[in-house]
Amino acid sequence: LSYDPIHRLDLFQLPTSEVKLEAYLDKITRNGNPITESEPWQLQEFIAQGMEYAAMIVVRSNHLVTMTCCPSSASQLNYIHVEVPSIREWIEGFMAGLRKSEYTLTGQLCFDFMVVNEDKRQVAYPIECNPRVHTQCTIYNSDDVRTVLGSLLLNDTSEKEEKMIQLLERDYKNRSDSEMMNVYWFYNELFKVVPNFWLLTYNESDDSNRRSKALMQDVPSISNRVILVGLMYVPAVLMSLILLLPVIIFMYIAHYGSGGSNSLSDGEHIWVIMMKLGVFLNRLAYLHENVEGDFWMYDPVPFLAKNHVQVASRLLATIWTGVEWKKIDFAIGKVVEVGGD
Numbered sequence: 059l060s061y062d063p064i065h066r067l068d069l070f071q072l073p074t075s076e077v078k079l080e081a082y083l084d085k086i087t088r089n090g091n092p093i094t095e096s097e098p099w100q101l102q103e104f105i106a107q108g109m110e111y112a113a114m115i116v117v118r119s120n121h122l123v124t125m126t127c128c129p130s131s132a133s134q135l136n137y138i139h140v141e142v143p144s145i146r147e148w149i150e151g152f153m154a155g156l157r158k159s160e161y162t163l164t165g166q167l168c169f170d171f172m173v174v175n176e177d178k179r180q181v182a183y184p185i186e187c188n189p190r191v192h193t194q195c196t197i198y199n200s201d202d203v204r205t206v207l208g209s210l211l212l213n214d215t216s217e218k219e220e221k222m223i224q225l226l227e228r229d230y231k232n233r234s235d236s237e238m239m240n241v242y243w244f245y246n247e248l249f250k251v252v253p254n255f256w257l258l259t260y261n262e263s264d265d266s267n268r269r270s271k272a273l274m275q276d277v278p279s280i281s282n283r284v285i286l287v288g289l290m291y292v293p294a295v296l297m298s299l300i301l302l303l304p305v306i307i308f309m310y311i312a313h314y315g316s317g318g319s320n321s322l323s324d325g326e327h328i329w330v331i332m333m334k335l336g337v338f339l340n341r342l343a344y345l346h347e348n349v350e351g352d353f354w355m356y357d358p359v360p361f362l363a364k365n366h367v368q369v370a371s372r373l374l375a376t377i378w379t380g381v382e383w384k385k386i387d388f389a390i391g392k393v394v395e396v397g398g399d
Contacts, residue, residue, distance in 0.1 A: 108174035114192040120156040137241040139230040144182040168192035243388040251334040364391040
């Protein structure tokens with residue numbers, strides 16, 4: 059089955075009316091991903107009541123070397139490792155089944171699970187599997203964890219496997235929620251601050267409703283450390299605003315000239331932006347609790363190259379070719395194009 063980065067988020071459900079079905083089939087055809095004999099789609103049972111998780115495993119000769127698991131979403135760009143017994147039980151059973159078969163598996167697999175409560179116990183249902191490395195591997199981010207992971211990949215032993223479980227528990231399970239290590243991507247969090255508008259729609263479709271609810275929340279406390287970090291970024295922010303001022307003015311005039319309307323006033327939008335900016339600066343202020351997926355102080359080149367060269371070049375390519383794009387994935391440095399993979 060081919061990977062469809064756009065319609066995988068639709069969760070279109072059957073049964074439905076013939077009118078809705080025809081409308082959806084017409085939509086995916088216009089988007090360049092029609093259902094054909096050579097490009098079939100697969101129907102799956104829809105499990106609504108449950109918690110979705112993503113898991114990545116490393117396997118050597120049908121033996122589970124290491125596993126990481128985290129709460130999942132349609133576009134996964136934040137990772138906090140959790141140990142889910144029902145998922146580990148399913149994966150151990152999967153490994154046991156492989157050892158009894160004629161097949162030998164070595165490599166990396168990533169799964170999506172729905173965990174539901176049945177008869178007062180948690181049951182894990184696998185809903186997707188991909189034979190590849192997952193960006194979730196960024197949870198292995200402490201220096202000693204990386205060392206053990208490298209050693210495991212070269213020569214795994216039961217002692218090293220147990221050591222890895224203990225280290226992940228140290229970094230995640232044995233901390234309070236406020237100290238829980240969170241893996242994020244800098245530009246993904248930055249663009250979350252900006253509301254959806256006619257030229258750029260980065261956030262989810264219900265972003266306007268979420269911002270309306272944010273107005274009803276208490277103003278988050280801002281520590282001196284966050285204020286200091288904000289002041290450090292003032293020169294860069296001012297320079298960016300000066301360079302973008304003509305574009306901002308044009309977008310503002312074009313929006314109101316087209317009769318566009320928002321559920322929030324300009325003042326309310328600015329207030330929510332400031333609240334979200336405070337959350338963003340909090341990540342930068344407390345780096346021991348918030349780990350950027352690409353940035354490493356000993357080698358910043360991957361962070362700079364992916365965000366400022368790769369993504370920028372892919373956006374310029376869409377302008378050159380005229381191909382419409384739908385979203386930017388800063389985790390893998392990808393610009394998702396209509397009809398692309």
